[in-house]
Amino acid sequence: MICPFCDRNLLLRERPNRTCSHCKRRYALDPKTNSLGLSDARVHRLLAKLTDGGRLKISAHQLGAAALPKSTPTKSRSPVVEALGCLWVPLLIGIIMVVAGVSADDVGPFTVFGAILIGIFVLGMTIAAISGGKKRGTPHPLSGFRSILLSDWVGVYGALPAGIVDDFPSRRVYIPEGARLAVLCRDRGIAAFLVANGIPERYGAVIATEVEQVPDALPVLVLHDASAPGCRSVVRTREALPGRTVIDAGLPPRAVMNTLGAPVWYGDRPADDLIEWLGESGTLTKGELEWLARGCTVPLTAVRPAKLLAAVGRTVERLAATTPADPERREAEAVGFLTWPGEAGR
Known part of the structure; x- marks a missing residue:
């Protein structure tokens, strides 16, 4: 690997205890000792690409997803x-x-x-x-990656890499002034990503990670992985917020399941009763249900950050354009005075 400080090409024996034998400086990540094969230099290269040269902020798992091998994880054996x-x-x-x-x-x-x-x-x-x-479940491809950054990287450099934002603390909700809508995203890293890149201030969007945190009367966008649990979260949100405008903002399985090069992860197959329940909800096609039943997942973290931010921005902008800011109109929405086209009664 290349030393991030003196640019020397180091053999394994020349970097004991993650320390360069030439400049004597300690680095954070050794590709031989972490599952993603990351080095400090590679982290900086990935960050430059993912943050559009520092224009965006991303989460730790978005960085980790970009570092994963192109081949998809295999299923666990019985x-x-x-x-x-x-x-x-x-x-x-x-x-x-x-x-x-x-x-x-x-x-x-x-x-x-x-x-x-x-x-x-x-x-x-x-x-x-x-x-x-x-049987043992298939481990998440990014299991432990965030803790590696928090321990190894922060231990050497004193802070997370420039451009990375830490996950939302548990149970946190971000409410900007003049909130007009809510974005519900259970992935706390993606929630932090949205806040760090100005979605709340730009569109008056509340960012929440639990349905209980969504303020009354606001229409809700549900942002989720293309996975069985992700699709379930949309139905559960509609059940928890009857009479409220609840829009599935994606990621829908149909958007990725037939897309060449989509970052599909294969994990444990969801329970048969979950697939059956999703089928009864009427929100997915037969092809989507079959895709999900195989354990296929495309997580939000695997979508290129700039592309994800643009897609969320378009969806939020569309809803914000039809969502009035004054409380009386919002109250009318809550009882069905205004509904999203095609969403009435869902």
Whole structure:
């Protein structure tokens, strides 16, 4: 890797304890010791690209998503498949020993030991089958990345990289003066991204991460991942806010599922009853339901920041243009005086 301070090309043995052996300065990230293969220099290159040369602010997970390999994560294997991989050797040896022992004149310890090995295989497969319903979930591709920045990067440089904003604290809501609408986004990093890039002040938009935080009478845009839980959040929000204008701002599965090069992540398949429930809600097509049922996800963090900000801006601007600022008109909206085209009764 290249030293971020003296630009020397360092071999692994030349950078012990994340310290350059030439300039003696300590850096934050070593590509050999973090799952994304990030170095300080690569972080700076990615930030220059993602922030449009410093014009935008982004979240830590938006940076991490850009650093992920282009190949999508694989699905986790079932316990039965893992057991087969671990136990086929003792099974094979056990069979050979039993066959050899039975064929010999003296059927003794040799055969018994082989039978024990076969028993180990059977026991292992039985345990794996029993635990099949409790298989390990596929880890999130960015699991732990934010904590790496907070510990390693902040530990060396004293602050997050320039251009990165930290996630919203839990239960925080951002309410600008003259609020005219609300944007509900459960991803606290994306919520911080919207605030840092001026969406609230530009459009009079409240930024909330929980439906309980949405002020009364305001129409609501729900911003979510293209995923089964994300699509569920739109339906749940409409149920929680009856009589309110609630608009699905995306990301809808149909916008990405057939798009070449879309950053699709594959995780654990959602529960069958969730897919069935989404189907009954009438908000998704059969193709979208099948795509979601395979465990496909396109998270908001994987969308290029400038593109995401522009899309959110267009959607918010469209709603803001039809949303009056004075309280009496907002109260009329709350009881259906004004509705978003195509959204009435949903």
